[in-house]
Amino acid sequence: MSGKNIFVRDLNAGQQIQELFLVAEAKLGQSRNGPYWSLTLSDRSGQVEAKIWSPLSQEFSEIPAGRFVRVRGAVTSFRDRPQVVVERLELLPEAENGVTLSDFLPASVRPPEEMLEEIEDLCTEHLEHKPWKNFARKVLRDEEIRSRLLAGTGAKTVHHAYMGGLLEHTLAVLRLCLAHCDLYPQLDRQILVVAAVFHDLGKAWELSGGLTNDYTDQGRLLGHIWIGLEKLEPFLAKAKDLDEQLILHLKHIILSHHGEYEFGSPRRPKTPEAFVLHYADNLDAKLNTIAAAFEDLDPAGSPWTGFQRYLDRYLYRPTPTPDDRNHGQKAPSAQFLLPIKG
Known part of the structure; x- marks a missing residue:
């Protein structure tokens, strides 16, 4: 089987396509004209919604998520985003040996091993309190935790939702926290480093990763x-040289990093370090989401994105200020935000 020729990012209204996709989600609905399938098709470049209308929809009693499908259809526009109206759908065998998996698994630009090594180096550099250094080293060198981190994604769909995304996000949050500590030296740099490294540890168990990248039962x-704190608890229990007040503060910072109750935070930040981690986490997530939205824009087209549901707004790609160091050439507008997945 040959590789893909058209990716989700290449889809534009008016196209006729015949292409291979992965089914990320499939739901059967009912309209006045009969049953229909609402699909989310994916590849390494992103996801696109697709519809199978009646009577074609009645040919399928099940369309399992995680299956490869060959789709023939027309690309239309719905709410300023491409949508595929399926004219023919072929479910490929589950063990499809001819599929190039790298076409369907988006990944961070940097290898996960390289990012994990940088995180470890930063811990070695900045953790001067020996109990914190020993604690971080033991957690990061745990075989299961290490393998989970290397394979982890940062989210299911919103930000850093790709292989290596969890470590990319963790490293960015860690660097943001260090920058804040340089600006505000009264902050506890030691505990912020530890909290930044482990604030999203639970995502390595919350999400399955792989082709479907769905939520686990846990x-x-x-x-x-909660999962992250549960995984840290055995290491904290063995860290007899760590002060109980430091452990209490670490748990609070991690518990409150979503900021507000409505965003799933069990507690709201109540210490300066908890506020810093919350805003660093939120900033990195938002900028990654914006960078992904800008990726879909035609460089020669409109500077406005389609409506971004998770940000509840349209986004505008501004004209960048020329970089005088490069003889007046314009600096890239989207690339400054964060490394973009390839």
Whole structure:
């Protein structure tokens, strides 16, 4: 089987396509004209909504998520975003040996091993309190935790939702916290480093990763904040040289990093360090979401994105100030935000 020729990012209204996709989600609905399938099709460049209307929809009793499908159809526009109206759909065998998996698994630009090594180096550099340094080293060198971090994604759909995304997000939040400590030296740099490194540890169990990258039973029932603290607890219990007040503060920072109750935070930030981690986490997530939205824009087209549901607004890609160091050439507008996945 040949590789893909058209990716989700290439889809524009008016196209006729015949292409291979992965089914991320499939729901059967009912309209006045009969049953219909609402699909989310994906590849490494993103996701696109698709519809199978009656009578074609009645040919499928099941369309399993995680299956590869060959789609023939027309690309239309719905709410300023491409949508595929399926004219023919072929479910490929589950063990499809001819599929190039790298076409369907988006990944961070940097290898996960490289990012994890940088996180470890930053811990070595900045953790001067020996109990914190020993604690971080033991957690990061745990075989299961290490393998989970290397394979982890940062989210299901919103930000850093790709292989290596969890470590990319963790590293960015860690660097943001360090920058804040340089600006505000009264902050506890030691505990912020530890909290930044482990604030999203639970996501390595909350999400399955892989082709479907869905929530696990643990993820749906407990959520990554609780799971992360549960994974850290045995290491904290063995860290006899760590002051109980430091452990209490670390738990509070992690518990409150979503900021507000309505955003799933069990507690709201009550210390300066908890506020810093919350805003660093939120900033990195938002900028990654914006960078992904800008990726869909035609460089020669409109500077406005389609409506961004998770940000509840349209986004505008501004004209960048020329970089005088490069003889007046314009600096890239979207690339400054964060590394973009490839």
